Amino acid sequence: MSKHMNLTIKVWRQKNVQDKGGFKTYKADNIADDMSFLEMLDVVNEGLTKKGEDPIHFDHDCREGICGMCSLYINGRPHGPKTAITTCQLHMRSFNDGETITIEPWRSGAFPVIKDLAVDRTAFDRIQQAGGYVSVNTGGIPDANEIPVPKPIADEAFNSATCIGCGACVAACKNGSAMLFVSAKISQMALLPQGQQERYQRAQAMVNQMDTEGFGSCTNTGACEVECPKEISLTNIARMNREYFTAKFFKEEEMH
Amino acid sequence: MILDAKIPEGPLAEKWSKHKFNLKLVNPANKRKYTVIVVGTGLAGSSAAASLAELGYNVKAFCFQDSPRRAHSIAAQGGINAAKNYRNDGDSVYRLFYDTIKGGDYRAREANVYRLAEVSVDIIDQCVAQGVPFAREYGGLLDNRSFGGAQVSRTFYARGQTGQQLLLGAYSALNRQIHEGKVKMYNRHEMLDVVVADGKAQGIVTRDLIDGTIETHAAHAVLLCTGGYGNVFYLSTNAMGCNVTAAWKAHKRGAYFANPCFTQIHPTCIPVTGDHQSKLTLMSESLRNDGRVWAPKTPEMAERLRKGEIKVADIKEEDRDYFLERKYPSFGNLVPRDVASRNAKEAVDEGKGVGSSGKAVFLDFADAIKRLGEDTVREKYGNLFDMYYQITDENPYKQPMRIYPAVHYTMGGLWVDYNLQTTVQGLYCLGEANFSDHGANRLGASALMQGLADGYFVIPYTVGDYLATIGPKPIDDKHPAFAEAKKSVEEKIAKLLSLKGTKTVDDYHRELGIIMWEYCGMARNEAGLTKAKGLIRELREDFWKNVIVLGKNEEFNQSLEKAIRVADFLELGELMVDDALQRRESCGGHFREESQTEEGEAKRDDENFAFAAAWEYKGYGEQEELHKEELVFENVKLTQRSYK
Numbered sequence: 001m002s003k004h005m006n007l008t009i010k011v012w013r014q015k016n017v018q019d020k021g022g023f024k025t026y027k028a029d030n031i032a033d034d035m036s037f038l039e040m041l042d043v044v045n046e047g048l049t050k051k052g053e054d055p056i057h058f059d060h061d062c063r064e065g066i067c068g069m070c071s072l073y074i075n076g077r078p079h080g081p082k083t084a085i086t087t088c089q090l091h092m093r094s095f096n097d098g099e100t101i102t103i104e105p106w107r108s109g110a111f112p113v114i115k116d117l118a119v120d121r122t123a124f125d126r127i128q129q130a131g132g133y134v135s136v137n138t139g140g141i142p143d144a145n146e147i148p149v150p151k152p153i154a155d156e157a158f159n160s161a162t163c164i165g166c167g168a169c170v171a172a173c174k175n176g177s178a179m180l181f182v183s184a185k186i187s188q189m190a191l192l193p194q195g196q197q198e199r200y201q202r203a204q205a206m207v208n209q210m211d212t213e214g215f216g217s218c219t220n221t222g223a224c225e226v227e228c229p230k231e232i233s234l235t236n237i238a239r240m241n242r243e244y245f246t247a248k249f250f251k252e253e254e255m256h
Numbered sequence: 257m258i259l260d261a262k263i264p265e266g267p268l269a270e271k272w273s274k275h276k277f278n279l280k281l282v283n284p285a286n287k288r289k290y291t292v293i294v295v296g297t298g299l300a301g302s303s304a305a306a307s308l309a310e311l312g313y314n315v316k317a318f319c320f321q322d323s324p325r326r327a328h329s330i331a332a333q334g335g336i337n338a339a340k341n342y343r344n345d346g347d348s349v350y351r352l353f354y355d356t357i358k359g360g361d362y363r364a365r366e367a368n369v370y371r372l373a374e375v376s377v378d379i380i381d382q383c384v385a386q387g388v389p390f391a392r393e394y395g396g397l398l399d400n401r402s403f404g405g406a407q408v409s410r411t412f413y414a415r416g417q418t419g420q421q422l423l424l425g426a427y428s429a430l431n432r433q434i435h436e437g438k439v440k441m442y443n444r445h446e447m448l449d450v451v452v453a454d455g456k457a458q459g460i461v462t463r464d465l466i467d468g469t470i471e472t473h474a475a476h477a478v479l480l481c482t483g484g485y486g487n488v489f490y491l492s493t494n495a496m497g498c499n500v501t502a503a504w505k506a507h508k509r510g511a512y513f514a515n516p517c518f519t520q521i522h523p524t525c526i527p528v529t530g531d532h533q534s535k536l537t538l539m540s541e542s543l544r545n546d547g548r549v550w551a552p553k554t555p556e557m558a559e560r561l562r563k564g565e566i567k568v569a570d571i572k573e574e575d576r577d578y579f580l581e582r583k584y585p586s587f588g589n590l591v592p593r594d595v596a597s598r599n600a601k602e603a604v605d606e607g608k609g610v611g612s613s614g615k616a617v618f619l620d621f622a623d624a625i626k627r628l629g630e631d632t633v634r635e636k637y638g639n640l641f642d643m644y645y646q647i648t649d650e651n652p653y654k655q656p657m658r659i660y661p662a663v664h665y666t667m668g669g670l671w672v673d674y675n676l677q678t679t680v681q682g683l684y685c686l687g688e689a690n691f692s693d694h695g696a697n698r699l700g701a702s703a704l705m706q707g708l709a710d711g712y713f714v715i716p717y718t719v720g721d722y723l724a725t726i727g728p729k730p731i732d733d734k735h736p737a738f739a740e741a742k743k744s745v746e747e748k749i750a751k752l753l754s755l756k757g758t759k760t761v762d763d764y765h766r767e768l769g770i771i772m773w774e775y776c777g778m779a780r781n782e783a784g785l786t787k788a789k790g791l792i793r794e795l796r797e798d799f800w801k802n803v804i805v806l807g808k809n810e811e812f813n814q815s816l817e818k819a820i821r822v823a824d825f826l827e828l829g830e831l832m833v834d835d836a837l838q839r840r841e842s843c844g845g846h847f848r849e850e851s852q853t854e855e856g857e858a859k860r861d862d863e864n865f866a867f868a869a870a871w872e873y874k875g876y877g878e879q880e881e882l883h884k885e886e887l888v889f890e891n892v893k894l895t896q897r898s899y900k
Binding site for chain 2: 002016032034035036038039042043050052053054057059060061062063064065066067068085089091093115118120121122124125128130132133134136137139142143144147148150151154157158161164165188192195
């Protein structure tokens with residue numbers, strides 16, 4: 001049988017991007033320990049709605065840890081106290097009866113708040129648009145098995161490809177750096193044979209866009225790696241730097 | 257109106273090739289004079305938007321999520337089928353076609369399914385070229401696994417997140433076209449109506465979810481790639497935002513809705529824990545390759561287990577009933593989803609369920625771990641096991657998973673012809689949102705295949721034919737139909753915001769879900785369905801009097817978003833019940849208790865029901881009109897499905 005608890009939540013409320021915003025405190029009573037964190041917020045929101053108060057707005061969709069839509073800075077940590085999961089996978093059994101939980105949006109200049117806990121992460125899309133692809137059109141492709149990939153390389157590329165684009169890395173970083181996110185895509189493509197043709201162009205274009213969006217620099221604190229729900233490794237950043245500097249200094253002829 | 261499926265003449269294997277030749281082409285220099293709207297950016301939408309932009313058309317793409325990468329295709333776990341025959345185990349285009357038709361319980365169109373199987377091989381090539389990191393063997397070539405309803409290994413996969421990897425591939429192709437300026441992307445925009453002018457779809461009405469701006473967009477053709485309607489059940493494995501609104505608005509503007517009662521209940525989901533439950537989580541069907549489904553042999557033993565008097569480990573091997581292996585020796589745990597789900601329900605109904613609610617059976621990996629070792633099992637299913645552990649706090653390496661069926665996919669959807677065009681000219685429907693390829697039951701790993709087939713390899717040909725026919729003349733957005741559609745959206749929103757009732761949108765949604773699951777879920781009968789119809793009508797009436805929707809339109813307003821979606825589910829629910837009522841046979845996921853064999857298996861009635869039911873909207877609250885598309889089977893022989 002599930003246990004129940006009474007909690008206090010301190011939530012960041014902000015009407016829109018212009019609003020200054022501030023914390024508000026709510027009671028979350030009779031919360032079952034097998035509820036997910038977002039289900040706890042649902043319960044609070046149902047109560048608020050019935051009282052005629054605007055419910056707490058937050059982004060969420062798949063609720064199974066893969067779409068990357070949910071965010072939330074919980075008690076000072078992106079996606080809450082546990083590692084290798086997203087907020088939607090966090091369950092209330094990780095909290096204790098009587099506890100006060102502080103909930104904030106992602107904190108980064110490059111992710112402006114839309115309302116309450118929802119932020120604008122379209123900067124991530126624009127970085128991907130700058131070069132996060134292999135330029136192949138639909139159709140006229142040779143048989144898939146004509147491009148063999150050694151399994152260890154394929155596995156490593158896959159590890160980079162598991163990034164869900166949630167932005168926890170940026171939120172965790174004291175500099176608001178997006179390097180873990182950007183390096184994951186650059187790594188995936190740099191490792192695979194399919195990515196070789198545009199390898200250096202891609203690295204340069206994506207890094208330039210990242211800088212344009214106003215993300216900070218990396219000072220190797222490693223907070224991003226600790227908080228990443230998909231455990232993307234810091235090695236990706238080293239690989240990105242190598243790709244970027246090789247592009248900058250030795251591959252000018254490959255740029256377009 | 258007579259439904260013309262426009263199936264090309266000639267032998268099955270030549271239909272698509274001949275049809276492609278017969279379709280009109282748009283001159284490369286003229287393509288840039290056309291605009292195409294794509295709604296939804298899952299596998300079908302992203303692949304269609306990217307492919308059409310590559311051809312030279314101007315594309316406007318819309319998604320309600322904050323990024324196109326988050327569409328719910330992302331959550332597909334297990335894999336994607338393709339008739340590559342890389343395993344040398346007897347696969348072929350014809351076998352994939354046959355398995356899909358049979359798996360769908362002979363309620364899909366032969367020509368569409370054959371085309372799907374035919375282009376499946378190109379999909380894998382396309383995805384690999386994009387850099388999708390499929391699982392590989394040590395020789396560097398692609399790996400495969402087997403899936404339910406097939407006796408060959410034709411499923412390509414990327415650990416347990418095939419959907420995410422395929423979607424990121426399509427998203428990358430889309431991004432390239434956004435970068436080129438050929439696709440204009442609208443994130444956080446929801447489509448709320450289709451503009452039909454002079455009998456043709458010429459645009460849509462959208463709401464900007466951030467500031468509430470309602471505007472119209474004009475185009476030469478509109479493609480709906482908006483996914484399924486499983487959330488009509490409130491609890492499903494769909495994402496929270498999945499909805500029927502785009503398809504339903506199209507339906508109300510003249511697109512027929514086909515086979516709405518064909519819903520897929522997936523056998524392996526994590527059981528419900530309480531009233532607070534907001535969604536259900538699927539455990540990939542691929543787990544049934546190595547997991548064995550069982551329940552205690554007797555209700556008494558199950559009860560002692562539920563009460564905690566004994567532990568799972570105390571149940572001896574001979575007291576465990578591996579019911580799928582026992583009843584279906586040749587397919588065993590890999591029977592199709594509908595069969596597996598019904599058998600789990602049967603075990604629970606007989607009192608043999610496990611877990612605190614008693615609504616679960618076991619999926620056990622002990623044998624696989626013994627045979628392959630924990631490391632190999634982790635390599636294959638690690639992320640699924642982790643996911644299970646996160647949700648239940650139980651370690652599936654040490655004790656069997658508890659699973660129970662949940663709504664997962666909807667085979668029904670907008671009726672489309674062979675060209676994927678709905679009954680409204682210029683309005684197309686792709687992927688899960690249409691009804692075309694899976695009949696009454698979809699096989700595992702076939703949803704990803706269909707989404708990408710439609711988007712990459714079908715629509716670029718078929719929509720060209722239509723565009724060539726209408727010509728590149730600009731669309732006149734001053735046509736009164738645009739203003740009328742926009743006004744109807746504004747009025748509906750104003751109405752919702754004015755109600756100030758006492759029940760929340762979720763209260764209504766949850767109640768609708770209970771009605772649907774109880775009477776239009778895994779087993780259906782005349783009396784229950786008739787009752788459900790009345791209950792849904794009452795609930796809908798009450799909703800329009802008594803719902804609370806706070807705030808205003810001109811802001812980020814998640815209550816309003818939900819209210820608009822649930823209002824449409826309340827209309828769709830009734831149509832699903834009507835469809836289930838008229839189909840007095842059992843087939844695939846639709847199990848009518850009045851129509852079963854002596855052994856309790858689904859019994860089809862081919863003489864009376866070998867048709868696709870296409871419903872025509874007749875006005876709010878009016879009985880819809882049924883049109884039948886007779887299904888003609890020239891290549892496969894209709895037999896009672898047997899997986900014994």
